[in-house]
Amino acid sequence: MRRFITQRIISMVITLWIIATLTFFLAKAIPGGPFTKEKALPEAVERNIEARYHLNDPLIKQYLDFMKNLLKGDLGPSFRYEALTVNDIIAKGFPVSALLGAISILIALGLGLPAGIISAYKHNFWQDNFVMFFSILGISIPNFIIATLLMYIFGLKLKVLPVAGWGSFRYMILPAITLAAYPTAYIARLMRSSMLDVLNQDYIKTARAKGLSESKVMTIHALKNALIPVVTYLGPLIAAVFTGSFVIERLFYIPGLGRYYVTSIYDRDYTVILGTTIFYAAFLIFANFIVDIVYAFLDPRITYSSQR
Amino acid sequence: MQPVLKVRNLKTQFFTYSGVVQAVRGIDFDVYPAEAVGIVGESGCGKSVTGLSIMRLITYPPGKIVQGEINLDGIDILNTPEKEMQKIRGGKISMIFQDPMTSLNPALTIGYQMSEMLRLHTNLKNNEIKERVIELLNLVRIKSPEEVYKQYPHQLSGGMRQRVMIAMAISCEPKIIIADEPTTSVDVTIQAQILYLLHDLKERVNSSIILITHNLAVVAGLCSRILVMYAGLVIEEGSDFQIFENPKHPYTWGLLKSVPRIDQEEKEKLSTIAGLPPDLISPPKGCPFSLRCDYAMRICFEQLPPYFEPEKGHRVICWLLDKRAPAATRSKK
Numbered sequence: 001m002r003r004f005i006t007q008r009i010i011s012m013v014i015t016l017w018i019i020a021t022l023t024f025f026l027a028k029a030i031p032g033g034p035f036t037k038e039k040a041l042p043e044a045v046e047r048n049i050e051a052r053y054h055l056n057d058p059l060i061k062q063y064l065d066f067m068k069n070l071l072k073g074d075l076g077p078s079f080r081y082e083a084l085t086v087n088d089i090i091a092k093g094f095p096v097s098a099l100l101g102a103i104s105i106l107i108a109l110g111l112g113l114p115a116g117i118i119s120a121y122k123h124n125f126w127q128d129n130f131v132m133f134f135s136i137l138g139i140s141i142p143n144f145i146i147a148t149l150l151m152y153i154f155g156l157k158l159k160v161l162p163v164a165g166w167g168s169f170r171y172m173i174l175p176a177i178t179l180a181a182y183p184t185a186y187i188a189r190l191m192r193s194s195m196l197d198v199l200n201q202d203y204i205k206t207a208r209a210k211g212l213s214e215s216k217v218m219t220i221h222a223l224k225n226a227l228i229p230v231v232t233y234l235g236p237l238i239a240a241v242f243t244g245s246f247v248i249e250r251l252f253y254i255p256g257l258g259r260y261y262v263t264s265i266y267d268r269d270y271t272v273i274l275g276t277t278i279f280y281a282a283f284l285i286f287a288n289f290i291v292d293i294v295y296a297f298l299d300p301r302i303t304y305s306s307q308r
Numbered sequence: 309m310q311p312v313l314k315v316r317n318l319k320t321q322f323f324t325y326s327g328v329v330q331a332v333r334g335i336d337f338d339v340y341p342a343e344a345v346g347i348v349g350e351s352g353c354g355k356s357v358t359g360l361s362i363m364r365l366i367t368y369p370p371g372k373i374v375q376g377e378i379n380l381d382g383i384d385i386l387n388t389p390e391k392e393m394q395k396i397r398g399g400k401i402s403m404i405f406q407d408p409m410t411s412l413n414p415a416l417t418i419g420y421q422m423s424e425m426l427r428l429h430t431n432l433k434n435n436e437i438k439e440r441v442i443e444l445l446n447l448v449r450i451k452s453p454e455e456v457y458k459q460y461p462h463q464l465s466g467g468m469r470q471r472v473m474i475a476m477a478i479s480c481e482p483k484i485i486i487a488d489e490p491t492t493s494v495d496v497t498i499q500a501q502i503l504y505l506l507h508d509l510k511e512r513v514n515s516s517i518i519l520i521t522h523n524l525a526v527v528a529g530l531c532s533r534i535l536v537m538y539a540g541l542v543i544e545e546g547s548d549f550q551i552f553e554n555p556k557h558p559y560t561w562g563l564l565k566s567v568p569r570i571d572q573e574e575k576e577k578l579s580t581i582a583g584l585p586p587d588l589i590s591p592p593k594g595c596p597f598s599l600r601c602d603y604a605m606r607i608c609f610e611q612l613p614p615y616f617e618p619e620k621g622h623r624v625i626c627w628l629l630d631k632r633a634p635a636a637t638r639s640k641k
Contacts (some may be wrong), residue, residue, distance in 0.1 A: 026398070126371070159316035202410040208365055210425045211406075220424075224415040300460040302413060 002305035012285045019281045024063055027273045034079035034268045075275035080267045086275035093257030097244030104241055108183035117192025138185025147178045147251045164253040173254040183237055194198040194226040234292035239284035311338035312483050312516055317624040318376035320361045327589035331538035344517040346527030349537035353518045364393055364464045381483055399429035402477040406489040408469035413462040419457035422476050429480040444475040467498035478513045489521045525567050536560050539586050539596035546622035556624040559597045561638045603636045
């Protein structure tokens with residue numbers, strides 16, 4: 001197990017380095033720069049600014065400087081927001097996005113797993129059709145439509161929840177539901193198909209032949225085996241949801257991290273592009289690493305030790 | 309002596325998109341205490357469905373027991389509420405399945421899977437349960453049971469897993485053990501060991517065994533009574549002597565002929581029964597075997613024969629036994 005973890009950490013560092021390098025050169029390859037405006041700046045001013053941010057250095061030196069700072073954990077200053085460093089932006093935005101993400105994941109698991117289990121257990125009965133109907137809606141309706149519908153119903157018509165802003169728990173309800181819609185539906189479908197597969201296995205017949213009640217057959221014998229595909233999906237899902245959603249944070253006016261992924265690109269805010277991308281990549285790689293460890297707990301056939 | 313299990317006119321059907329499959333079409337049989345009964349027939353003849361029907365493990369949809377009576381030790385199985393049925397499954401009837409590789413849960417330890425059964429059907433305390441599991445593992449001759457207790461199914465060989473399944477099946481000393489093809493998916497050497505074990509355990513735990521198999525040779529040493537099934541019907545029933553030495557149904561003749569013999573010439577082809585079993589969505593109106601039978605007469609295609617009883621305890625469903633039929637003898641080779 002220890003050897004597995006060391007190997008994984010080494011490969012994670014290499015992966016991150018490749019991502020950082022690619023992102024660095026791709027960002028620089030976009031035409032224009034952070035200080036390109038419709039009205040050209042006086043040449044002297046432009047040169048001054050470039051010198052301040054070391055943009056006039058040779059590209060390879062810029063890259064090496066960036067890597068040096070990255071190793072120290074310093075992602076550099078933002079070009080767009082003068083007083084902020086990239087570390088500040090992440091430190092301010094991430095807790096907001098992560099809190100919203102965590103609530104959404106809880107909703108997605110809390111609704112999606114039972115829905116999928118019921119749907120598999122009542123395969124082809126009305127319960128199954130009911131769950132599958134809503135899961136198709138959840139997967140196919142874009143989140144900005146769900147968001148506007150929720151705002152209209154709960155904000156404007158019923159006047160029970162705020163339509164935008166960030167603060168107390170009340171502000172989190174609508175965006176969290178919007179953010180959870182797709183994963184809930186996806187988890188329900190995943191759980192259903194994996195559960196159907198497990199319920200057809202011989203060991204479920206054995207469990208029933210032992211005289212176990214249906215609830216015990218489902219929870220003890222089926223669930224643990226059926227959870228693996230859901231856990232696989234949870235890795236990328238957590239990374240995506242915790243780091244914020246551009247659309248949802250825009251619509252609900254939430255000061256999260258999500259918007260920087262998009263705005264930094266048209267601002268040519270190089271350091272923010274790099275910082276957010278590396279942050280997201282690191283999060284994703286780490287989440288997948290945790291998923292691999294969880295596998296070993298769910299399925300005893302998966303071990304990470306060299307000796308058996 | 310009273311039979312421990314009485315099955316009367318059992319009919320189990322599967323409602324599929326292509327039609328109603330009449331898997332079991334009205335069968336009767338009795339199982340007496342401490343007796344081993346063999347149910348023999350080729351794939352799709354309804355033998356496994358019979359086993360699952362007795363356990364009431366036919367899932368609806370698509371399967372359903374549409375008619376009949378199953379009486380286990382005075383309990384009317386088909387009219388028992390599901391909650392009561394759970395006490396009977398594993399407690400009074402247990403089942404050993406065909407494939408030991410897939411019949412144990414890969415995510416749970418052997419110890420857990422075995423204890424679960426005892427926890428359900430006995431009043432033993434936790435430490436007593438563990439002792440009993442170890443004792444059972446010893447009984448099915450598993451070496452180092454303490455270690456196996458903590459292991460997962462994938463750490464055991466197929467033969468060992470089947471032993472675990474057998475240990476589990478006998479753990480609550482059931483009235484009846486239904487063994488559905490217990491030797492089909494293990495190698496021949498293990499097969500012999502498993503059969504010997506079943507034979508030995510039958511004496512010890514005083515249970516009756518219903519051995520379901522497609523292989524007459526498997527039944528030979530173990531069962532004192534044999535039912536031959538074909539197309540959802542019991543086409544011949546008799547003692548082991550009657551079936552092996554004096555079979556009456558041409559299908560049984562065919563089955564016996566297709567068992568490879570040790571004195572067979574090396575190059576000699578194995579004997580087979582030509583053709584396929586009938587489609588059970590629309591079974592033939594006459595004898596289901598008539599299409600493959602070398603002795604078929606006109607009446608065989610038109611009317612299902614009644615049961616004839618050439619000897620006490622020997623029933624055959626075949627028109628050849630009618631007084632008016634020409635004498636047909638089994639071609640011996």
